[in-house]
Amino acid sequence: MPELLAVRGLRSGYGEAVVVQGIDLSLAQGESLALLGRNGTGKTTLLNTIAGATRRHAGSIVLGGLDITTLASHKRAAAGIGWVPQERNIFKSLTVDENLSAVARPGAWTIAGAYGMFPRLAERKANMGNELSGGEQQMLAVARALVLNPKLLLLDEPLEGLAPIIVEELLRSIACVVRDEGMSAIIVEQNPRHILPITQRAVVLDRGAIVHAGDSDELLRDKATLDAWLSVNAGTPRASG
Numbered sequence: 001m002p003e004l005l006a007v008r009g010l011r012s013g014y015g016e017a018v019v020v021q022g023i024d025l026s027l028a029q030g031e032s033l034a035l036l037g038r039n040g041t042g043k044t045t046l047l048n049t050i051a052g053a054t055r056r057h058a059g060s061i062v063l064g065g066l067d068i069t070t071l072a073s074h075k076r077a078a079a080g081i082g083w084v085p086q087e088r089n090i091f092k093s094l095t096v097d098e099n100l101s102a103v104a105r106p107g108a109w110t111i112a113g114a115y116g117m118f119p120r121l122a123e124r125k126a127n128m129g130n131e132l133s134g135g136e137q138q139m140l141a142v143a144r145a146l147v148l149n150p151k152l153l154l155l156d157e158p159l160e161g162l163a164p165i166i167v168e169e170l171l172r173s174i175a176c177v178v179r180d181e182g183m184s185a186i187i188v189e190q191n192p193r194h195i196l197p198i199t200q201r202a203v204v205l206d207r208g209a210i211v212h213a214g215d216s217d218e219l220l221r222d223k224a225t226l227d228a229w230l231s232v233n234a235g236t237p238r239a240s241g
């Protein structure tokens with residue numbers, strides 16, 4: 001598969017503080033990558049830097065052959081980055097349907113297709129954003145990114161704070177999107193047991209640098225690496241909410 005994303009020598013952070021310490025990363029078209037690491041290791045900062053929302057100190061980012069390194073965040077969205085930040089960013093005073101139609105762009109992912117992927121949203125299409133549960137808001141945030149028809153989907157801890165039954169439902173939908181529909185994606189997640197079974201490749205960060213990179217199914221069986229870098233959350237159930 002052709003290369004979709006090429007990140008080279010990326011250093012970024014907040015003000016003068018450098019958090020991401022020289023990352024090289026590439027993703028082929030149709031590939032999905034789990035971005036793992038303990039709290040505060042720089043996962044969100046790396047994702048936000050690809051989306052154009054942090055201060056870049058050095059390095060380059062190329063998407064589908066286009067150098068997006070210095071583009072503003074909205075121009076990266078137009079270039080094909082579909083970013084779902086931790087805060088979810090849905091329109092709370094618009095209905096589910098309006099949230100989707102406000103951003104939809106022509107392409108393979110239609111609003112009907114998004115409802116097919118998230119049947120719970122179809123049932124809530126006339127509800128306002130602020131009437132949705134946390135899980136439904138997360139589903140809407142992902143659906144909104146899909147109907148933008150991005151080249152690359154960036155999901156930041158989509159399962160955070162959700163009840164176990166909703167985590168399962170959302171994981172099934174995300175698995176469909178990345179595995180069956182072949183959407184290229186980088187997904188930040190704390191729990192390797194949730195995300196490794198549905199992604200192809202995995203990268204583990206520590207102190208803003210890559211300490212492990214490989215196939216997701218190999219990492220899932222590699223107890224030593226999981227214990228070394230992810231022991232805090234490896235396999236522990238997340239809190240419901």
Ligand SMILES: Nc1ncnc2c1ncn2[C@@H]1O[C@H](COP(=O)(O)OP(=O)(O)OP(=O)(O)O)[C@@H](O)[C@H]1O
Nearest residue numbers: 014017019037038039040041042043044045046190
């Ligand atoms: N807006 C900010 N301003 C200054 N420093 C920040 C900001 N956001 C994050 N940091 C710092 O950057 C470092 C990496 O944080 P980041 O959120 O990228 O880690 P993370 O791996 O995503 O962690 P978590 O899983 O807890 O979200 C931390 O030391 C954090 O305190």
